Amino acid sequence: MLIGKPSDLPSSAITSKDQYLNRRRFLRGAAAAGAAALGASRVADILSPRTAARAGTKLQTVKSPLTTTGEQLTSYDDITHYNNFYEFGVDKGDPVKNAGILPTRPWTVRVEGLVKQPKTFDIETLLKLRPLEDRIYRHRCVEAWSMVIPWVGYSLSEFIGQCEPLSKAKYVQFLSYYDKHVEKWTNESSIFWPYTEGLRMDEAMNPLALLTFGLYGEVLPNQDGAPVRIVVPWKYGFKSAKSIVAVRFLEKQPPTTWSQQNAQEYGFYSNVNPSVDHPRWSQKTERRIGQPFYAQRRMTLMFNGYADQVAGLYKGMDLRANY
Amino acid sequence: MNRTTLVLLKTLTWIACLAPVAWLVYGAVTNSLGPDPTAAITFATGLTTLRLLTLSLAITPLRQLFPRLSWLIKFRRLLGLFAFFYATLHLMTWVALYTAFDVNAMNSDIVKRRFITVGVLAWLLLFPLTATSTNWAIRKLGGKRWNRLHKLVYFAAVCSIVHYWWQVKTGVLTPLPMTVVLTVLLAARPVLAVWKRRRVAVAAA
Ligand code: HEM
Numbered sequence: 001m002l003i004g005k006p007s008d009l010p011s012s013a014i015t016s017k018d019q020y021l022n023r024r025r026f027l028r029g030a031a032a033a034g035a036a037a038l039g040a041s042r043v044a045d046i047l048s049p050r051t052a053a054r055a056g057t058k059l060q061t062v063k064s065p066l067t068t069t070g071e072q073l074t075s076y077d078d079i080t081h082y083n084n085f086y087e088f089g090v091d092k093g094d095p096v097k098n099a100g101i102l103p104t105r106p107w108t109v110r111v112e113g114l115v116k117q118p119k120t121f122d123i124e125t126l127l128k129l130r131p132l133e134d135r136i137y138r139h140r141c142v143e144a145w146s147m148v149i150p151w152v153g154y155s156l157s158e159f160i161g162q163c164e165p166l167s168k169a170k171y172v173q174f175l176s177y178y179d180k181h182v183e184k185w186t187n188e189s190s191i192f193w194p195y196t197e198g199l200r201m202d203e204a205m206n207p208l209a210l211l212t213f214g215l216y217g218e219v220l221p222n223q224d225g226a227p228v229r230i231v232v233p234w235k236y237g238f239k240s241a242k243s244i245v246a247v248r249f250l251e252k253q254p255p256t257t258w259s260q261q262n263a264q265e266y267g268f269y270s271n272v273n274p275s276v277d278h279p280r281w282s283q284k285t286e287r288r289i290g291q292p293f294y295a296q297r298r299m300t301l302m303f304n305g306y307a308d309q310v311a312g313l314y315k316g317m318d319l320r321a322n323y
Numbered sequence: 324m325n326r327t328t329l330v331l332l333k334t335l336t337w338i339a340c341l342a343p344v345a346w347l348v349y350g351a352v353t354n355s356l357g358p359d360p361t362a363a364i365t366f367a368t369g370l371t372t373l374r375l376l377t378l379s380l381a382i383t384p385l386r387q388l389f390p391r392l393s394w395l396i397k398f399r400r401l402l403g404l405f406a407f408f409y410a411t412l413h414l415m416t417w418v419a420l421y422t423a424f425d426v427n428a429m430n431s432d433i434v435k436r437r438f439i440t441v442g443v444l445a446w447l448l449l450f451p452l453t454a455t456s457t458n459w460a461i462r463k464l465g466g467k468r469w470n471r472l473h474k475l476v477y478f479a480a481v482c483s484i485v486h487y488w489w490q491v492k493t494g495v496l497t498p499l500p501m502t503v504v505l506t507v508l509l510a511a512r513p514v515l516a517v518w519k520r521r522r523v524a525v526a527a528a
Contacts, residue, residue: 077358078358081358082357082359090496091497092358092359142492143492145362188495188496189494189495189496190494190496191494261494262493262494265493280436280437280438280489282431282432282435282436287359287361287362289358289359291360292354292360293351293356293360293364294420296359296360296361297420297423
């Protein structure tokens with residue numbers, strides 16, 4: 001229904017990549033010219049900041065049937081300049097300025113816990129494990145804003161297959177990169193580092209859960225979780241751990257960062273659910289990023305619009321109690 | 324302070340106080356308020372309210388500490404009124420862009436969301452202060468009663484900062500610097516009162 005072509009939006013509403021790339025090149029040029037004219041390096045920093053050298057490298061991708069259609073994509077600039085990545089500062093504009101320092105090569109992902117054999121995957125191996133797919137997903141933040149993002153990656157289940165978890169493993173935990181000498185902004189919040197998230201095994205095996213390497217057909221910029229991150233489109237954004245360095249298979253539900261921070265406000269499941277409000281604000285509606293102020297507000301969809309694919313995972317569960 | 328300087332400073336204060344709304348209007352017209360314009364408007368109006376409230380609360384302690392700055396009193400009403408102006412813009416942002424003028428949504432927000440409840444309380448506390456800001460009202464009420472009424476601004480400031488803390492995600496410390504400044508300004512009042520009483524006592528002895 002939502003995956004598949006809806007009739008109410010012409011495909012021309014979606015900016016094609018070439019169109020978009022041209023526009024971006026133009027904007028960058030204009031920004032650079034403007035900045036030079038103003039002689040303001042800060043302006044240049046904001047409009048076209050330094051990102052790690054790899055960001056922007058093209059990736060070989062294939063089409064996927066699991067892509068969301070009929071939504072206008074959020075611009076590359078907004079996706080890369082409006083980030084929650086508290087290791088690099090709590091302001092939405094901080095990660096683009098600060099995350100350049102994250103060393104994305106060499107990079108390995110440790111596989112630990114209830115597996116046949118602990119292993120370490122090199123990022124280059126991961127990139128070649130399966131064909132990389134273009135997958136457009138809605139992204140809904142717990143703060144009630146949303147985007148539509150063309151990710152690049154393959155189903156997390158493909159990777160989990162390679163990890164050979166034991167049948168005892170009921171949960172999978174992800175750990176993000178943490179080095180306080182690199183991420184000098186971690187004391188802007190009172191979070192316990194490293195950032196960690198987790199999924200129930202059957203959630204992780206759902207084909208929509210994406211092991212993600214890219215964005216708009218290119219390598220992820222650091223602020224979006226380079227070089228590899230998780231994307232779980234039917235859950236609030238914070239469930240999608242960035243820049244992961246370890247994957248652990250466990251029998252018991254792992255602690256997760258935001259739930260440790262405030263268990264009443266952030267549960268383990270954190271499925272997008274318009275009928276269960278955050279204790280302090282409503283989740284019924286959301287603000288679409290990149291729209292003019294009078295056109296941002298829209299209804300939030302159950303499971304972020306992916307109910308057909310994932311509602312079965314929660315059959316018989318009280319979603320109010322398991323928020 | 325001579326008249327020219329005063330007029331000049333007042334003009335500058337007006338310009339500074341109008342700059343945030345000018346920036347917002349320009350941004351709204353040119354659609355350049357960034358990725359999340361609604362949040363940008365809420366943030367700019369909310370933060371400006373808080374800053375102006377803080378500045379207006381700084382004037383009394385500054386005058387007491389530095390008698391040479393007593394002319395600052397001429398700016399207090401202006402700052403207070405602009406604080407209310409931005410608080411009202413902020414409130415209207417919520418009415419228009421968060422609840423879409425839906426009265427039921429507003430009611431449920433006010434009842435259910437404690438950060439909205441204290442926000443509205445802050446606005447309601449500022450309202451009578453604005454209404455009694457004219458010279459006529461001061462005369463009508465009499466200085467003493469007017470002063471007592473305007474002590475409400477302390478509660479408005481406390482509500483504002485609590486509103487800010489309740490709005491950010493747990494663990495985010497952005498409201499901290501503002502909280503420290505406001506705490507110092509509020510604590511300065513009893514401290515300075517004691518200090519002044521001592522000085523008077525010493526002078527009398
Ligand atoms: C009168 C004193 C008030 C002050 C000083 C104040 C200040 C603030 C500040 C500093 C923020 C944080 C902005 C951010 O971090 O994004 C904020 C957010 C907010 N305030 Fe207020 N506020 C006041 C009253 C109100 C009132 C009366 C309402 C509406 C009933 C209100 C509704 C909101 C909303 C909806 C947000 C943003 C929530 C979000 O983005 O999710 N505030 N306010």
